[in-house]
Amino acid sequence: MNSPLSAGRRPAFDLIRGHVLASTFAALDMTGSLTRLAEQGLTVEEAGANRFLGEGVFRYLSQRGVLRTDGDRYHLTELGRSLYEDRGYLVWLAGGYSEPLRRFGDLLTGAATYREDVLRDGKWVAVGSALLGKQDVQPEVVKLLGGLEFDRVADIGCGNAHFLITLHDQLGAKGLGIDISPEAVAEARREVEAAGKSGVIDVIEADGSDIASIPGLEDVQLAITFFFLHEVYEKGFDALVDYLRALAGRLPAGAHVLAAEVTAAPSSTATDDVFGPEFALVHAVMGQYLLDEEGWARAFTEAGLTVKRLVRPAMPDGLLILAQKAA
Numbered sequence: 489m490n491s492p493l494s495a496g497r498r499p500a501f502d503l504i505r506g507h508v509l510a511s512t513f514a515a516l517d518m519t520g521s522l523t524r525l526a527e528q529g530l531t532v533e534e535a536g537a538n539r540f541l542g543e544g545v546f547r548y549l550s551q552r553g554v555l556r557t558d559g560d561r562y563h564l565t566e567l568g569r570s571l572y573e574d575r576g577y578l579v580w581l582a583g584g585y586s587e588p589l590r591r592f593g594d595l596l597t598g599a600a601t602y603r604e605d606v607l608r609d610g611k612w613v614a615v616g617s618a619l620l621g622k623q624d625v626q627p628e629v630v631k632l633l634g635g636l637e638f639d640r641v642a643d644i645g646c647g648n649a650h651f652l653i654t655l656h657d658q659l660g661a662k663g664l665g666i667d668i669s670p671e672a673v674a675e676a677r678r679e680v681e682a683a684g685k686s687g688v689i690d691v692i693e694a695d696g697s698d699i700a701s702i703p704g705l706e707d708v709q710l711a712i713t714f715f716f717l718h719e720v721y722e723k724g725f726d727a728l729v730d731y732l733r734a735l736a737g738r739l740p741a742g743a744h745v746l747a748a749e750v751t752a753a754p755s756s757t758a759t760d761d762v763f764g765p766e767f768a769l770v771h772a773v774m775g776q777y778l779l780d781e782e783g784w785a786r787a788f789t790e791a792g793l794t795v796k797r798l799v800r801p802a803m804p805d806g807l808l809i810l811a812q813k814a815a
């Protein structure tokens with residue numbers, strides 16, 4: 489028998505399987521069922537009002553080796569647990585980018601334009617990023633920041649503010665989150681309130697690519713910006729350097745900047761990178777492209793910051809850049 493995730497010699501069917509599995513698995517997370525399924529199992533009734541579709545999806549996921557039954561309760565198999573660990577990537581893609589990918593042809597021919605006609609879904613980009621970041625980026629971030637002194641942090645492109653919540657939980661720092669997406673800001677404010685941190689973390693809706701629009705940077709000893717700098721790089725390498733220089737200009741002497749990005753090999757030869765090429769293509773839809781490790785580091789250096797650490801977190805093809813403004 490073939491592996492549950494591979495159809496064998498006809499790779500097109502692997503793609504169909506991957507597409508349907510990714511969409512349905514992410515949907516269970518987006519409806520709030522997946523964690524219950526992982527923790528205590530789930531009946532068809534508990535999955536949603538449409539019993540027919542509930543039976544259909546549980547049958548399907550069982551056929552594909554993701555679920556097993558125990559009486560009328562369904563549980564994740566070992567394969568299901570592996571997918572569950574990485575559900576952030578699936579939510580990020582299926583929840584955040586399914587519409588731009590569905591309209592890929594129109595974007596390619598110019599029949600549609602990204603932003604005017606087609607948009608990603610900011611809420612699920614933020615939720616998916618938070619999930620994958622928590623698992624694959626956060627542990628390295630906490631290790632990297634453990635040795636630094638700071639009590640105020642700004643997070644540019646904060647998504648649902650989960651890093652600020654963690655940094656307050658683990659290191660006691662107060663936070664300011666900045667995001668341009670109203671959905672992400674609403675989600676962040678909900679999360680901050682649910683964590684009981686409304687008094688210590690503020691979230692504002694602003695264009696983080698305009699440093700002048702961010703209040704209070706003079707008082708933060710750490711600026712973090714995770715999976716946001718490629719939005720700035722959209723305007724070119726010089727614009728990225730100018731941006732980092734302007735950011736550094738507003739921070740106090742000795743302050744740190746910590747960025748997380750995905751690196752992409754610019755060449756068109758085949759690569760074994762697990763995630764970078766897909767991440768890069770999804771961002772190309774939005775007119776954005778990525779740098780390799782050397783390029784990201786060079787941008788910080790040219791902006792006058794000292795690159796102190798380059799760390800590869802567990803996120804496939806991810807990169808953490810810790811830089812410092814001269815004391």
Ligand SMILES: C[S@@+](CC[C@H](N)C(=O)[O-])C[C@H]1O[C@@H](n2cnc3c(N)ncnc32)[C@H](O)[C@@H]1O
Pocket residue numbers: 610613614617618621644645646647648666667668669672694695696697698713714715716719
């Ligand atoms: C991939 S998400 C990452 C979210 C969060 N940093 C994380 O790692 O979980 C990128 C975030 O940047 C935000 N963003 C994009 N352009 C922005 C801009 N010009 N100003 C502020 N935020 C922006 C998006 O709305 C989104 O929430």
